Amino acid sequence: MQQTLKITNVLSDPTRYSIYEYITTNHKNVTVQEIADKFSIHPNVARLHLSKLEDVNMLKSENRKTGKGGRPSRIYQLSDDVIELNFPFRDYHLLAKIAIESMVQLGEIAEPALYETGRRFGYELMENQITKYGLTSDQLTFDQKVEIFKSTCTMLGLYPDLYIQEGQKKLHLQVFNCPFREIAKEHKSTTCNMHIAFIKGLLESLFDDFELLATQNMFEGCDACAYRINIPN
Structure with missing residues (x-):
């Protein structure tokens, strides 16, 4: 139940929900900058939204080299974890x-x-x-x-x-x-x-x-x- 409450709280933010919907629709990895540009928000805000989605296992992330030198870029993608919301519980x-x-x-x-x-x-x-x-x-x-x-x-x-x-x-x-x-x-x-x-x-x-x-x-x-x-x- 605690995890269910966390998920509903994370998705209650309209921008965060739209970001998750965007990722599921486009079937590709995303970066903080891409989300910031797409939703016209500051990169720090985009990073916060992505981190919140990752905290409840709806997304996963990893560092990946860009091939252009410099620090690796952090990319986000859909998690393979099953997310179910059932009231009352059903298996x-x-x-x-x-x-x-x-x-x-x-x-x-x-x-x-x-x-x-x-x-x-x-x-x-x-x-x-x-x-x-x-x-x-x-x-x-x-x-x-x-x-x-x-x-x-x-x-x-x-x-x-x-x-x-x-x-x-x-x-x-x-x-x-x-x-x-x-x-x-x-x-x-x-x-x-x-x-x-x-x-x-x-x-x-x-x-x-x-x-x-x-x-x-x-x-x-x-x-x-x-x-x-x-x-x-």
């Missing part, structure tokens, strides 16, 4: 671990059920998102579908980057945050395949036909998980 991580490990114990016979459940949850979640627009999937333009897909991935905390290949209906999706990171470290194949099935469910609600290909995996030394989505004309 959803333990529940997820129990579910995945139960499936693993059941062996190959249980995998189709796990992946189908992931796909169905993705489909139903996207259907709910579409209804907020007061339209059906058939009434949405391609650009609208892409925007809904991206905003949904953002809502799910995936920290996504989504690009449309110019002149073609090909999407490139990068996911910088795995919501199942702790489980995937122990059961990579099962967890990653379930997550892919979930993404397929999101897409199935928007597009009648598509091909989803995984091209990068953050658990194989990459900065992010990446997918190529081909949509026939």
Whole structure:
């Protein structure tokens, strides 16, 4: 509870919250000077905000040489620590671990059920998102579908980057945050395949036909998980 109070106190400052949001959105390391310039604040104030975020393990930092001589520059990046705020306490991580490990114990016979459940949850979640627009999937333009897909991935905390290949209906999706990171470290194949099935469910609600290909995996030394989505004309 004490840590929860510390986190809520740190994020109660609008500028500090905006700084954290900026770092999560841009998927890159930042320096004190960059934050000072971006938010038009004094470097000492920027350093204080970054230090406060680091104190509650939302950021981590290290000294890194710039290659220009002089003192190393201190860079800040997102922490890998899980930050959860639940009132009253809930242990959803333990529940997820129990579910995945139960499936693993059941062996190959249980995998189709796990992946189908992931796909169905993705489909139903996207259907709910579409209804907020007061339209059906058939009434949405391609650009609208892409925007809904991206905003949904953002809502799910995936920290996504989504690009449309110019002149073609090909999407490139990068996911910088795995919501199942702790489980995937122990059961990579099962967890990653379930997550892919979930993404397929999101897409199935928007597009009648598509091909989803995984091209990068953050658990194989990459900065992010990446997918190529081909949509026939």
